[in-house]
Amino acid sequence: MRNLRCVQQSSFRNAVGIKAIAWDVLNDTVVCLRDVHGLLGLERWVDDEIRQIASWDAPENSYEVLDLHHFADAESICVIFEGGDIVVVRENPVNEEKIEIVGSIDVGISAAAWAADEELLAITTKANTLIYLTRDFEDLLSIELTARDLEISDHVTVGWGKKETQFKGKKARALRDPTVPEIVDDGRLADRNEFRETTISWRGDGAYVAINAIEESIQRRVIRIYSRDGTLDSVSEPVNGLVGPLSWRPAGNLLAGIQFFENKRQVIFFERNGLRHGQFPLRPLDAPEHGVDTPVRALQWNVDSTVLAVSYDDRVQLWTMGNYHWYLKQEILEPSLKWHPEKPLAFALVSKGRGKIQRLQYVFDVCSAPISPPLDYGVVAVIDGAVLKVTPFRQANIPPPMALYEINMAANANDVRVTLDNSGREVSNQPRFRLQILHLGRISTYSLDCSRTEPPIKVLDNNTFVQEDPGSASDRIEMERPLSFEISSSPTEAKQFRLEENGSLLFKGQLLARGCTSYLMTPSHLIFTTSQHLLKFVHLATDLEKLEIPPDTPETDERCRSIERGAKLVTAMPSIFAVVLQMPRGNLETIYPRALVLAGIRQSIAEKRYKKAFLACRNQRVDMNIIHDHQPEQFIANVGMFIDQVGKTEHIDLFLSSLKYGILK
Secondary structure, eight states: OEEEEEEEEEEEOOOTTEEEEEEETTTTEEEEEEEETTEEEEEEEETTEEEEEEEEEOOSSOOOEEEEEEETTTTEEEEEETTSEEEEEESSOSSSOSEEEEEEOTTOEEEEEEOTTSSEEEEEETTSEEEEEETTOOEEEEEEOOGGGGGGOOOOOOOOSOGGGSOOOTTHHHHSOTTSOSSOOOOBOOSSSOOOOOEEEEOTTSSEEEEEEEETTTTEEEEEEEETTSOEEEEOOOOTTEEEEEEEOTTSSOEEEEEEETTEEEEEEEOTTSOEEEEEEOOOOSSTTOOTTOOOOEEEEOTTSSOEEEEOSSOEEEEEEETTEEEEEEEESOSEEEEOSSOTTEEEEEETTTTEEEEEEEEEEEEEOOOOTTSOOOEEEEEETTEEEEEETTTOOOOTTOOSEEEEOSSOOOEEEEEEOHHHHHSTTOOEEEEEEEETTEEEEEEEETTOOSSOEEEEEEEEOOOSSTTOGGGSOOOOOTTEEESSSOTTOOOEEEEOTTSOEEETTEEEESSEEEEEEOSSEEEEEETTSEEEEEEOOSSGGGOOOOOSOTTTOTTEEEOOTTOEEEEEEGGGTEEEEEOTTSOEEEEOOHHHHHHHHHHHHHTTOHHHHHHHHHHHTOOTHHHHHSSHHHHHHTHHHHHHHHOOHHHHHHHHHHOOTTTTO
């Protein structure tokens, strides 16, 4: 139920000739390698300027950059060229050369990648050899990649013999084993978008490395899995149309690749043993010049395995998964992306043609409507490419990836916000909401009327605007920062909460609680979840000292409740005392916490809405003494009103039988 929303963006122009970028995690800056008329320069992007580190003449052979890596502990940068040179640039050399060619491979290099611990470098040469180098560039081992490697595969053949010898009875199709595929791949190469490149990807812990390369002798693309000591662990099963991009999920369970077949393209997954493990189709791109055969240039997982970046020639798509469904959350008009090695949702973008670098910081955020009664319908909007999934949880609790309403749009969405419709607020508090959706170069507006059944959604506007920079995230809708909300809807109050990346929940810049994973606010409560798997309620106040955080005692305190491990808040509906939580695997759970129930009952009693208070006590199994004991003088003075509102004799009998003197005193 969470969308990706940009909260910070910066850019630098006039960086012409960029060939590669890398992150310096120590200084949290971007290092780039530029080629200006045959002169290579290493530069660092700091604030609003580019500072040169070193420069040297480009090598005479091919100097296409295969890998650029910054070592924060040694303050050095390693550049690996396709022609075979391995260059180390030291920022602060001590009795060493500033620029040094530490090695060269005469036959050329086809791919290179450092392990996550930066202690091992895997290189594949153009002579079909895998080489391991240490951090000091010492040769550990050299392995020849041959067709004999495929003999290690012991995958089960499920072809079931020749077609002409198979028995086909009257009900053969109905009785066919669903686990047996109708077509068994033989591993033939893709008819298009096969650039014959080699790709290397390490597992997150550095224990295994995967090499995706074409075996020329049999004309088949093969993924080989090697252990850290150079032992061939497994080989992928034959897959028709498998192409070069490959990325091993840092969590270690899956490898992502790309398959082209029958005018379709999809991301496919492999296990470490080389067997297929699911897939999902890629969506058509917005631009009319892009067809289904548009090549995918690269796949990259972020550091915590939550987002998969799919790079094309002119754009990058960000995909997430929940409840075994893959959502397209973002489409950015920049072709090259580099994830931050430590910050999960931070990355740098490069536009090599325009000479521009961007840094972006995203967060996962729930896009929900205001939750102030009586219009707290729990409307939540979820982006999935060109489909916006909208669910008012007060009307229906639809588990994702399904939704009560789906809006099919003409282009992929990047951002969305849900607000109250002005006309709905003026006309008898009708539950009307306005959905504003940001696309690349266009904002579309829809209206949702929860009081109607068919059709509840209609198009209000479809504005096209010209972006100064189509790839800039700063041109998105001006929304509130997703980590900063006001306690009250009153514009005169400046009380704010903020959730930091480290889980600290702040109030007016002062620490309120640690280990917070998500939070939201109702008119009377601050609700947040903790890393100890607890849901807590805090009564709102004007000062930090008056904000009382309940202890971790869900057994005795109504303001604290145990929840499933990893659950996060989606929305709340105080009118029906409900809170919606999402579990880590993606499913939803609606609960009715005691704190919300009692707050609603007390408010109903104060407003002399005794029937609503009685039914809430009856449905939620709350001791009915609260109807009297919360405001006893008011109740005694309005006994007649209570009887008239409750009406039914059996309800009055139930109330009288539940009374106990002084139970709440």
